[in-house]
Amino acid sequence: MQPNQFNVDAANKLKIVSLVSVGKHPQSGRMRRADQDSRAVELGLKLTGDNHSGESLVVLHAGDPGEPNLRSYAGMGLKSVRVLQLDPAADAILPLGQHLQQCGADIVLTGVRAESGESSGMVPYQLAEKLGWPIVPRVADIVSVKGGVAEVLQALPRGQRRSVMVKLPFIASVDSAAPEARQSAFGPASRALMDIEVVSASVDDVRQAWEEAAARKRPKRLKVVKAKTAAERFKAATAKSQGDGGKVMKNESAAEQAQAIFDLLKEEGVLR
Amino acid sequence: MSAHNSQDLLRRDPRAEWIARNRLHPLHGSVVSADMGEVRGPTGLLRKNPHKVGFIGPNGIKRIDRLKGNAAGAGKGRRSSAAQDIQLPLHQVENPDFYVVVVPDMVGGRLTAHDKDVIGQAHKLITGAEGNGAVLAVCFGQSKEEHFDTAGVDRLLLLEDECYEGYRPEQRLAALVQVESAYKPQFWLFPDSVNGGSDLGSRLAARIGERPAVQAWLVDSDSTVCRGAGGTTDITRSTPRLLMLAEECADPIDETRHEALPVELDSVPAVIAQLQDRGQVAVDPNAISLAEAEFILSAGNGIHNWDQFHSAAAVLGATEGASRVAVDDGFMPRFRQVGATGTWVTARVYLAVGISGAIQHMQGIGQCDKVIAINTDAGCDMVKRAALSVIGDSEAILGELIKLAEDFRAQQSAGGDRDAA
Numbered sequence: 001m002q003p004n005q006f007n008v009d010a011a012n013k014l015k016i017v018s019l020v021s022v023g024k025h026p027q028s029g030r031m032r033r034a035d036q037d038s039r040a041v042e043l044g045l046k047l048t049g050d051n052h053s054g055e056s057l058v059v060l061h062a063g064d065p066g067e068p069n070l071r072s073y074a075g076m077g078l079k080s081v082r083v084l085q086l087d088p089a090a091d092a093i094l095p096l097g098q099h100l101q102q103c104g105a106d107i108v109l110t111g112v113r114a115e116s117g118e119s120s121g122m123v124p125y126q127l128a129e130k131l132g133w134p135i136v137p138r139v140a141d142i143v144s145v146k147g148g149v150a151e152v153l154q155a156l157p158r159g160q161r162r163s164v165m166v167k168l169p170f171i172a173s174v175d176s177a178a179p180e181a182r183q184s185a186f187g188p189a190s191r192a193l194m195d196i197e198v199v200s201a202s203v204d205d206v207r208q209a210w211e212e213a214a215a216r217k218r219p220k221r222l223k224v225v226k227a228k229t230a231a232e233r234f235k236a237a238t239a240k241s242q243g244d245g246g247k248v249m250k251n252e253s254a255a256e257q258a259q260a261i262f263d264l265l266k267e268e269g270v271l272r
Numbered sequence: 273m274s275a276h277n278s279q280d281l282l283r284r285d286p287r288a289e290w291i292a293r294n295r296l297h298p299l300h301g302s303v304v305s306a307d308m309g310e311v312r313g314p315t316g317l318l319r320k321n322p323h324k325v326g327f328i329g330p331n332g333i334k335r336i337d338r339l340k341g342n343a344a345g346a347g348k349g350r351r352s353s354a355a356q357d358i359q360l361p362l363h364q365v366e367n368p369d370f371y372v373v374v375v376p377d378m379v380g381g382r383l384t385a386h387d388k389d390v391i392g393q394a395h396k397l398i399t400g401a402e403g404n405g406a407v408l409a410v411c412f413g414q415s416k417e418e419h420f421d422t423a424g425v426d427r428l429l430l431l432e433d434e435c436y437e438g439y440r441p442e443q444r445l446a447a448l449v450q451v452e453s454a455y456k457p458q459f460w461l462f463p464d465s466v467n468g469g470s471d472l473g474s475r476l477a478a479r480i481g482e483r484p485a486v487q488a489w490l491v492d493s494d495s496t497v498c499r500g501a502g503g504t505t506d507i508t509r510s511t512p513r514l515l516m517l518a519e520e521c522a523d524p525i526d527e528t529r530h531e532a533l534p535v536e537l538d539s540v541p542a543v544i545a546q547l548q549d550r551g552q553v554a555v556d557p558n559a560i561s562l563a564e565a566e567f568i569l570s571a572g573n574g575i576h577n578w579d580q581f582h583s584a585a586a587v588l589g590a591t592e593g594a595s596r597v598a599v600d601d602g603f604m605p606r607f608r609q610v611g612a613t614g615t616w617v618t619a620r621v622y623l624a625v626g627i628s629g630a631i632q633h634m635q636g637i638g639q640c641d642k643v644i645a646i647n648t649d650a651g652c653d654m655v656k657r658a659a660l661s662v663i664g665d666s667e668a669i670l671g672e673l674i675k676l677a678e679d680f681r682a683q684q685s686a687g688g689d690r691d692a693a
Binding site: 023024026029113114115117118119120121122125128129134137138151153154156157158159160161162163165166167206209210211212213214215216218221226229231246247248249250254255259260261262264265266268269270271272 | 489555
C-alpha cells in the first residue's frame with residue numbers, strides 16, 4: 001500500500017459505508033471474502049485514511065452474523081463489522097436502505113455483483129432508487145472529494161478509464177479493476193467486534209419459486225454453414241476469412257496515404 | 273386360362289432388343305426413345321440407361337452435368353458467382369400487437385455481435401408468443417450502422433440528440449421510461465455487457481420496479497435459465513419482463529430482412545444530471561494488455577526505423593504489437609507478439625505496418641473490426657483482409673502520419689478540451 005496520497009479536505013468528516021457479502025471461490029466453490037467487496041473495503045480504507053479505520057468507515061453486512069468469512073473483512077484492519085441480522089431468505093434492500101439513511105453515509109461502496117445468491121448486481125441500483133442518490137457503476141478509483149463533489153474514475157472495457165464528477169452522497173459499485181485488497185490478518189479478524197443489530201424484513205417470495213442447480217456447461221456455438229449445394233459447402237470450408245475487399249491506395253503520394261489512414265482513425269474514434 | 277396367361281406373360285421382342293443393343297443400328301434411336309419414362313427391369317428394379325445421360329458437347333465429347341441445375345452463372349465466367357448479392361425475403365409487421373424493445377450497446381455506433389444475438393432472442397420471444405410482435409430497437413448516440421434491416425430490427429428509434437452523447441445514463445433512462453409508457457413493451461431486452469447495457473438495464477429495472485433476469489442464456493416466453501452466484505449456478509425461473517442477456521444467448525437473424533421503420537418519441541423531459549461526464553482519461557496504451565487493447569499499431573518485417581515506429585505508437589496513442597518475425601529478430605519483446613503463437617487480439621482498429629500476413633497472424637487478428645495495412649506488396653494477404661491498404665514505403669508513410677498526429681495533438685492542447693489525466 002502506498003502512503004496516503006489521497007486528496008481529502010474533510011476525510012475525517014467523510015462517512016463511508018462498504019456493503020459486503022460472503023463470496024464463493026469460482027473454482028473451488030469455497031466460501032471466502034468476495035473479491036469485489038474486499039476491493040470496496042480497500043477503497044473505503046484508502047478514502048478514510050488508515051488512521052481513521054473503524055471510525056468513519058463502516059463495513060456493513062445484511063444476513064447471518066455467525067458467518068465466519070465475514071471476519072476476514074475485519075482482518076483488513078477494522079475494529080468491527082456491523083451486521084444487520086435477518087433471515088437468509090429475506091429481502092435485504094429495505095433494512096439496508098433504512099440503515100444507510102439513518103447513519104448518514106456520504107459514499108456507499110459495493111461490489112458489482114455478488115459471488116453467491118442471485119448475483120444480479122441490483123442491490124446498488126435499488127438502494128440508489130430508494131434513497132434517490134446517484135449511482136456510479138464499475139468504479140476503479142475515487143480520485144478526490146472536494147467541496148461535496150467527488151471525482152470518480154470509472155473502469156471501461158479495454159482498460160480505459162472515464163472520469164465522472166458526482167455530488168455526495170452517492171453509491172458506487174467497485175469493479176475488479178480497482179486496487180487489489182490487502183491481505184486479511186487472522187488475529188485481528190478473530191478479535192474484531194461483530195456489531196449486531198436485529199432487523200425484520202419480509203421474505204423474498206418470488207425467489208422461493210426458483211430452481212437453482214449447479215451451472216451447466218453452455219454449448220459452444222458452432223459455425224453453421226447454410227449452404228445449399230456441395231460447391232457452396234466446399235467454398236465455405238476452404239475459403240479464407242477475408243473482408244469484402246477494402247480500399248487500396250497505390251499511386252498516391254505518402255502524404256495523401258497518411259491522410260487517408262488518419263481520417264479513418266479519427267472516424268473510428270481511436271484518436272483521443 | 274390361356275387368355276388370362278397371355279396378359280401376364282412377358283413377351284420379348286428379340287429384334288427390338290437387338291436393335292436397342294446396337295447403337296449403330298439406323299433404327300436405334302426410335303427403339304430407345306420409345307420408352308422415355310422410367311424403365312423397370314424384370315424384377316421391378318429401376319433401370320437407368322447410362323448412354324442417355326448427358327449430352328454431346330461442341331467438340332464431340334460427351335458432357336455430363338452433375339450440378340443438377342445449381343451451376344448459377346456458370347456461363348458468366350469465374351468471378352460472377354462470388355459477387356452475387358442475394359436479396360433476403362422481407363419480413364413485415366404491420367400494426368404490431370405488441371413490442372419487444374431491444375436497447376443495443378452500439379459500441380462505436382455499430383451493432384455488436386452481442387446486440388445481434390439479443391435481437392435474435394427478441395424474435396425468438398415473438399415467435400413463442402401469440403399475435404404478431406415487432407422488435408423495436410432504441411439506439412442512443414450517433415449511429416453508423418447501415419444494416420439494421422438484416423440484423424432484424426422492425427422498428428427503429430434513433431435518439432441522436434446531443435443530450436444522449438457520452439455517458440448520460442440518467443437522460444437515457446428518462447427516454448426509456450418514456451418508451452415504456454408509450455409502447456408498453458412485452459419484453460425489455462438488454463445485452464448484459466460492460467459496454468453500458470447492464471448499467472442501463474439495471475437502472476430501468478430499479479425505476480419501473482421489475483425484477484430482471486441477468487446473465488440469462490436460455491430464454492423462451494415461459495421460462496428463463498440465468499446464471500447466478502457469480503456464474504456458478506443456474507437459476508430456472510419464469511421469464512420476467514426485463515432481461516439482461518448473456519452473450520450467444522440466441523442465434524442472430526440471418527435469413528430475413530426487416531423493415532427498420534423509423535419511429536419517433538414524444539419529447540423526453542430533460543433530466544438534471546447528477547453524474548457529470550468528464551470524458552475519458554488518458555491511459556498509458558502500453559499498460560493495457562494486448563488482448564484487450566482497442567487500437568494496436570503492429571510492426572513486422574517491413575519496419576526498419578524502430579525509433580520512428582515507437583514514436584508513432586506514442587503519438588497515436590496505440591498499443592504496440594508485432595509479428596513473429598519482428599519478435600524473433602529481437603526488435604520487440606515476446607509478449608507483444610500477435611498471432612496464433614502469441615496473443616489473439618480483439619482490437620477494434622488494427623494498423624499493420626510491414627506485415628504481409630502469415631496465416632497464423634491472420635488467425636490472431638480474426639476478431640479485429642477494421643484492419644489498416646501499410647505494405648509494399650499489393651498482393652499480400654494482409655492487403656486482402658484490410659479495409660484500407662496503403663502501398664508504399666512504411667517509413668515515409670509513418671513519418672507523414674506522425675506529422676498529422678502531432679498537428680492534431682497540438683490543436684487539441686491549444687483548444688484546451690483535452691481532459692486532465
